[in-house]
Amino acid sequence: MITMPDRARVAARGGRWATVACWLAGAPLAAWALVRLTGWERGPLVLAIAFTPYVAAVAPAVAVTALALRRRAPAVVAAVAALALIGAVAPRALPGDRPPADGPTLRLLTANLRLGSADAAALVDLIRARRVDVLTVQELTPALAAGLDRLGLATLLPHRSLSPEVGATGSGVYARHPLRDGGHRRNQGFFFTQAYATVKVPGAPPLRVESAHPAAPYAVDVVPDWWTDQRAQPHATPHGGLSVLAGDFNATLDHAALRDLIATGYTDAADAAGAGFAGTWGPCDGDPLPPVAIDHVLVDRRIAARSAGTFPVPGSDHRALLATLRLPAG
Structure with a gap:
């Protein structure tokens, strides 16, 4: 039989894993946005940065998932990264001013x-x-x-x-x-x-x-x-x-x-x-x-x-x- 303290420990472990998962998804987004915005692309980052539009497309889902799990800090980090990446790539779909x-x-x-x-x-x-x-x-x-x-x-x-x-x-x-x-x-x-x-x-x-x-x-x-x-x-x-x-x-x-x-x-x-x-x-x-x-x-x-x-x-x-x-x- 699982007692109430046992259930609490299981819930706590599940909560910790959810927090870790949210950070593991959100932190790379923040790092990617930082590299993209600063231009600090060196070594393997030169190859990776070409796929920024795909990362920008995934980033909002990470933010929404973290928010749904009530992990506010990683949700905020992911949301800021998503906004930065989308702001960097979205204008490509819009015609610009012509001379x-x-x-x-x-x-x-x-x-x-x-x-x-x-x-x-x-x-x-x-x-x-x-x-x-x-x-x-x-x-x-x-x-x-x-x-x-x-x-x-x-x-x-x-x-x-x-x-x-x-x-x-x-x-x-x-x-x-x-x-x-x-x-x-x-x-x-x-x-x-x-x-x-x-x-x-x-x-x-x-x-x-x-x-x-x-x-x-x-x-x-x-x-x-x-x-x-x-x-x-x-x-x-x-x-x-x-x-x-x-x-x-x-x-x-x-x-x-x-x-x-x-x-x-x-x-x-x-x-x-x-x-x-x-x-x-x-x-x-x-x-x-x-x-x-x-x-x-x-x-x-x-x-x-x-x-x-x-x-x-x-x-x-x-x-x-x-x-x-x-x-x-x-």
């Missing part, structure tokens, strides 16, 4: 071609169907570049600045309009190249476009390379010429390095168009990962982002990202 750009419309597509294994026909069909004006590509190989031209890219986007290489290091910029000052630079992390050129769009000022591809932080020991490449990305020139940086950044808007780059005078086109949650990498090739947005089109703040969307590219582990932009007149 008064009144020049021509430009449709820019960026795509990681995964070691040149992307389906060339599907990519050309996408470019034709979406009337793409500028294409930036990463992991462009000589064989794929030749295949794209055979399938009609040479006619659709005849102007180009290419750096095709075997493996993952190649890149390219293709355009419907004439290019000048083309070339490429090589990152120091994984030695990915970043092709660039200036596009002369009729009715707009010259527009410098670069295909971005910093190192991927796939393991802790390569995070320093990731930081090196992120810091080497070209800053915006708000008091100079127009520029666009588009490609596989291997970073999300929750990474301080990318936010610092944007703060130099860029706007993330998908974020500005209210499509900032659209994942571009993760489960695209069967990996058991939730999708995250690591491909971006960063535009000069004088350029208006009208819309953005993602499209599958068979053979690639990324989805292509298309941004429709309104350029200033010039």
Whole structure:
């Protein structure tokens, strides 16, 4: 027979375990929010912080559960963390203010071609169907570049600045309009190249476009390379010429390095168009990962982002990202 003192001891033990469970759920949320808000992401935190939107989605449930269990202190901690995380990510679903750009419309597509294994026909069909004006590509190989031209890219986007290489290091910029000052630079992390050129769009000022591809932080020991490449990305020139940086950044808007780059005078086109949650990498090739947005089109703040969307590219582990932009007149 269980006596009243025995029941009290069991209840006390159950209460302690409930308290411990609430803290075990709430404390990591608080730590995550602190890292996200301060930008203190180092080592394995660089990989983890990419999944902040999913943590933000779970955080309110933790707060509500702790409150239902009458564990007020962990409930308050979880609620504050939830508010901080939701405040950081929620604006991506809302269109932002647009600058008064009144020049021509430009449709820019960026795509990681995964070691040149992307389906060339599907990519050309996408470019034709979406009337793409500028294409930036990463992991462009000589064989794929030749295949794209055979399938009609040479006619659709005849102007180009290419750096095709075997493996993952190649890149390219293709355009419907004439290019000048083309070339490429090589990152120091994984030695990915970043092709660039200036596009002369009729009715707009010259527009410098670069295909971005910093190192991927796939393991802790390569995070320093990731930081090196992120810091080497070209800053915006708000008091100079127009520029666009588009490609596989291997970073999300929750990474301080990318936010610092944007703060130099860029706007993330998908974020500005209210499509900032659209994942571009993760489960695209069967990996058991939730999708995250690591491909971006960063535009000069004088350029208006009208819309953005993602499209599958068979053979690639990324989805292509298309941004429709309104350029200033010039």
